[in-house]
Amino acid sequence: MKKLSDKVTFKHGAVINNRMVQPPMLTNSGLNGAVTDDTLAYWKARANSAGLVISEYNYVSPAGGPAITWADDRTQLAAYDDKFLPGLTKMAKTMKSGGNKALLQIAHTGREANYRAHLGLPVYAPDTANYPFLPYGVQAFTTEQVDQVVKDFGAATKRAIDAGFDGVEIHGANHYLIQQFFSRFSNHRDDKWGDYEAFPLAVAKEVFEVIKKYAPKNFIIGYRISPEEINPDNVGYTWHESTELINKLTNKFDFDYIHLSLPDYQAKPKDSAKTFAELFRPVIGEDTKLIIVGDIMSQADAEDALNYTDLVAAGRAQLIDANFAAKVVAGKGNEVITEMSEAEEKEQALTPGLHKVMDMETKRPDFAKVLREVDYSKALKVK
Numbered sequence: 001m002k003k004l005s006d007k008v009t010f011k012h013g014a015v016i017n018n019r020m021v022q023p024p025m026l027t028n029s030g031l032n033g034a035v036t037d038d039t040l041a042y043w044k045a046r047a048n049s050a051g052l053v054i055s056e057y058n059y060v061s062p063a064g065g066p067a068i069t070w071a072d073d074r075t076q077l078a079a080y081d082d083k084f085l086p087g088l089t090k091m092a093k094t095m096k097s098g099g100n101k102a103l104l105q106i107a108h109t110g111r112e113a114n115y116r117a118h119l120g121l122p123v124y125a126p127d128t129a130n131y132p133f134l135p136y137g138v139q140a141f142t143t144e145q146v147d148q149v150v151k152d153f154g155a156a157t158k159r160a161i162d163a164g165f166d167g168v169e170i171h172g173a174n175h176y177l178i179q180q181f182f183s184r185f186s187n188h189r190d191d192k193w194g195d196y197e198a199f200p201l202a203v204a205k206e207v208f209e210v211i212k213k214y215a216p217k218n219f220i221i222g223y224r225i226s227p228e229e230i231n232p233d234n235v236g237y238t239w240h241e242s243t244e245l246i247n248k249l250t251n252k253f254d255f256d257y258i259h260l261s262l263p264d265y266q267a268k269p270k271d272s273a274k275t276f277a278e279l280f281r282p283v284i285g286e287d288t289k290l291i292i293v294g295d296i297m298s299q300a301d302a303e304d305a306l307n308y309t310d311l312v313a314a315g316r317a318q319l320i321d322a323n324f325a326a327k328v329v330a331g332k333g334n335e336v337i338t339e340m341s342e343a344e345e346k347e348q349a350l351t352p353g354l355h356k357v358m359d360m361e362t363k364r365p366d367f368a369k370v371l372r373e374v375d376y377s378k379a380l381k382v383k
Ligand SMILES: Cc1cc2nc3c(=O)[nH]c(=O)nc-3n(C[C@H](O)[C@H](O)[C@H](O)COP(=O)(O)O)c2cc1C
Pocket: 023, 024, 025, 026, 027, 055, 056, 057, 105, 171, 173, 174, 224, 261, 262, 263, 293, 294, 295, 296, 313, 314, 315, 316, 317, 357, 365, 370
């Protein structure tokens, strides 16, 4: 019987203290992409929580972000230059200070770099397009620019190693660049990058090469994917294609884990009686761990999720109570804070950006606000 308090050993040898994970969540605490005291306070409060703590998505290329910005003067964190290393080093140290393993999530936001658009800077994607859901146009990368982005994922991985992180997570989920290349909806290229699997596979190859060359043997490497991209009017891909991609990724490369980005940990596709977790588990192989996430808000949810997976991630629950995972691992689910008073908000060290996504009525993070884009009523250059 699996228990939340079990230690878990990854394929490359790293051991984590329990089966709980803090999934990547934008803190919106960066100053021009750099770590600030707010970032560190947020992580200090969460250093004793889950066995595995994963940073927010750090953009790997100058044009790879920032995306969504909730606080006017704060941005997403970046890892595209060595100038970010001192801050990232402090962040890694803080995240690890409770004896847990800390990973850097590496990403390129592609067409979703809406704060760049807000600043009047060009935004890149697989195709030149005017998406109806974006109030700005996006332009296609040249072949060489994509080659460079692949290298940028490697360079960011090297920075993660130098900063002292225990591993990296490649962000292939949630409509960001890797998913944009994998999607039949957003990739109609006729060069080598028009092969839907080419970009995710090239990024993985580059990241693994850097790790082999520079990282300690037990460095953790994970990949996050959204199992499906289905909007009412368009289908980017379904679980049939994504399980094929994951099959290739896990056969070609030694991933320690695969992380399914789900709205609900029990979610199922329309055409199967099985949950996504059950569909992906046999594909990834015995030695590779599975992480699932989505609306895990109590000890009962976390224990139930273990029926489907090796590792359980809780996001918003960990914003409301920085020690959510620690409490459920200790069997103290009854002590979990489920609503945030103003005093508690300070104690949980929410950043100013995260403060803005709180719904003051329900005293819980508001998903609608999380997903809402920057305020475009201010001057915005639309191409
Ligand atoms: C405030 C906030 C920021 C997020 N930022 C990221 C991110 O940087 N990278 C990512 O892969 N997912 C991000 N997500 C998605 C979460 O990792 C998670 O999948 C989602 O919140 C569902 O889990 P939950 O129901 O436990 O909150 C974010 C979610 C929230 C609430």
